[in-house]
Structures are given as C-alpha cells and as structure tokens.
Amino acid sequence: MSRRLGESGKGAAAFAGGLNARVNQYVALSADAGSFVSPTVRAAWSAAINFLIPGSPHTFSLQASNAGSATIQGASQGITSPKSVLYGFEFTIPLHLSRFAPWFHRSPKPVALGASAGAAIAAEVQMAALKFAGETVTISTGQAVRxxxxxxxxxxxxxxxxxxxxxxIPPNGSYTHRFDKPGTYTYHCTPHPFMKGVVIVK
Ligand SMILES: [Cu+2]
Structure with a gap:
C-alpha cells in the first residue's frame, strides 16, 4: 500500500518492479516502473545505463525518468512533478575505510615459507596480477624454486x-620448495584455481 505524498488518511495500492541487466563486465542497464492499481496519475518509470569505471570502485550512470522524488537521485533530476522526461547522472564513490588502508600502511614484512634444504634456488616465480609469472620453469633434480x-x-x-x-602465502611472502624427483609438476593456487603453473624437473 502506498499513499501519495502530502495526502493523509487515504491509502492506495500500487505495484512496481525493476530489472537490472548486465551487458558485459563494465556496462549494465537498469529500469523500473511503478503505478497505482487504479491510476489517477501517470505510471512512473526510470531507466539508466550504468558504467563501471575500469580499475576503480566507481560507477557512472546516465539516467532518465518521468518521476520527481525527494530522494538524492530525484533531486538531481528535479523535485517537481515533471511533464516530460528528465535526464540526470550519478557518480558513485563507495566509502570503505579499508579501501584507503594501503595509503596508511607500508607493504607487509616479507615472510619466507618453505625451505630450499641447502639446495640452490634455480628459478624464481613471481605471483603477480593473479598469475604465476614464469608459468613454466625448468630445473634440475635437487634444485629449488622460489x-x-x-x-x-x-x-x-x-x-x-x-x-x-x-x-x-601472504602478500610479500615467499615460498621455497626443493624438488628431489624428476618429473612434471603442475600446480595451481587454491584461492584462485585459475592461476596455474608448471615446474619441469629434469
Ligand atoms: Cu592466488
């Protein structure tokens, strides 16, 4: 049940619905519409195209609506009930304090895990940008990879x-492993199973 703003006592049933459709990684379309069951005023609708700004937590959307409202979004489009479609935009800035944490912390202390057990480290593999850089490394039996x-x-x-x-392995941490048997060792990252690599031991 919904009541028109400023009118008291009288209730009126209304229905409304909306949809959000993701076009690709960066673009989504959204729309909604609402109307009183026995309308004495036009149905209200709005539509928007939303963009995720790559590499940022921000979204930018272009909006159109025939409805005025007292919400922040509505205020950007005009509060008075418009006779025609009004257009607006919205830029979101999510505020999560943790997002700013890297500004206040140095990179974590390096942590060394595993052991080369006296063996030479014959190959270094960087884990960066959710990839094993040096996807395939080849070493000799008894050597180690870090x-x-x-x-x-x-x-x-x-x-x-x-x-x-x-x-x-925490950020800035390292892991050293010695290979004592020849073979082809395929591996992945447990938190990110799409990260894959191979160590060939000859
Ligand atoms: Cu991972």
Whole structure:
C-alpha cells in the first residue's frame, strides 16, 4: 500500500518492479516502473545505463525518468512533478575505510615459507596480477624454486599431484620448495584455481 505524498488518511495500492541487466563486465542497464492499481496519475518509470569505471570502485550512470522524488537521485533530476522526461547522472564513490588502508600502511614484512634444504634456488616465480609469472620453469633434480607473492591478496602453490605444496602465502611472502624427483609438476593456487603453473624437473 502506498499513499501519495502530502495526502493523509487515504491509502492506495500500487505495484512496481525493476530489472537490472548486465551487458558485459563494465556496462549494465537498469529500469523500473511503478503505478497505482487504479491510476489517477501517470505510471512512473526510470531507466539508466550504468558504467563501471575500469580499475576503480566507481560507477557512472546516465539516467532518465518521468518521476520527481525527494530522494538524492530525484533531486538531481528535479523535485517537481515533471511533464516530460528528465535526464540526470550519478557518480558513485563507495566509502570503505579499508579501501584507503594501503595509503596508511607500508607493504607487509616479507615472510619466507618453505625451505630450499641447502639446495640452490634455480628459478624464481613471481605471483603477480593473479598469475604465476614464469608459468613454466625448468630445473634440475635437487634444485629449488622460489615463489614470491607480489599481489595484495593471499596465494598458494598447490600441486595437482601428491607433492606437498605451500601453506597460504601472504602478500610479500615467499615460498621455497626443493624438488628431489624428476618429473612434471603442475600446480595451481587454491584461492584462485585459475592461476596455474608448471615446474619441469629434469
Ligand atoms: Cu592466488
């Protein structure tokens, strides 16, 4: 039940609905409409095209509506009941304090996990931008590989076979593993299974 603004006592049933459709990673369309069940005024509608600004937490949308309202969005489009379609835009700035945390913290202390057990580190693999950079490395039996996490998120080196893998590797952490048997060791990251790599031990 809904009542028209400024009128008291009298209730009136209304129905409304909306939809949001994602076109691709960066673009979405949204629309809604509402009307009283036995309308004495026009149905209200609005439509918008929304853009996610790549590499940022912000969205920008272009909006059109025939409805005035006292919301922030409505105020940007005009409060008085318009006779025609009004257009507006919206720019969102999500405020999560944690988003700004990197400004106030130095990069975390390096943590070294695993051990080369006296073996030479024959290959370095960077974990950066959710990828193992150096997807395939080739070493000799008895040598070690060191992985270093350059991302702000945790990764792991988890072997697809029986080989013991790493614990969770924090940002700026590294993991060293010695390979004692020849073979092809495929591995992935447990938090991000799409991250994949191979160590070939000859
Ligand atoms: Cu990962």
């Amino acid at each position: 992985w270093t996490n350059r991302d702000p998120v945790e990764h792991s080196v988890t072997f697809d076979g029986a080989e013991q893998g790493s614990p969770i």
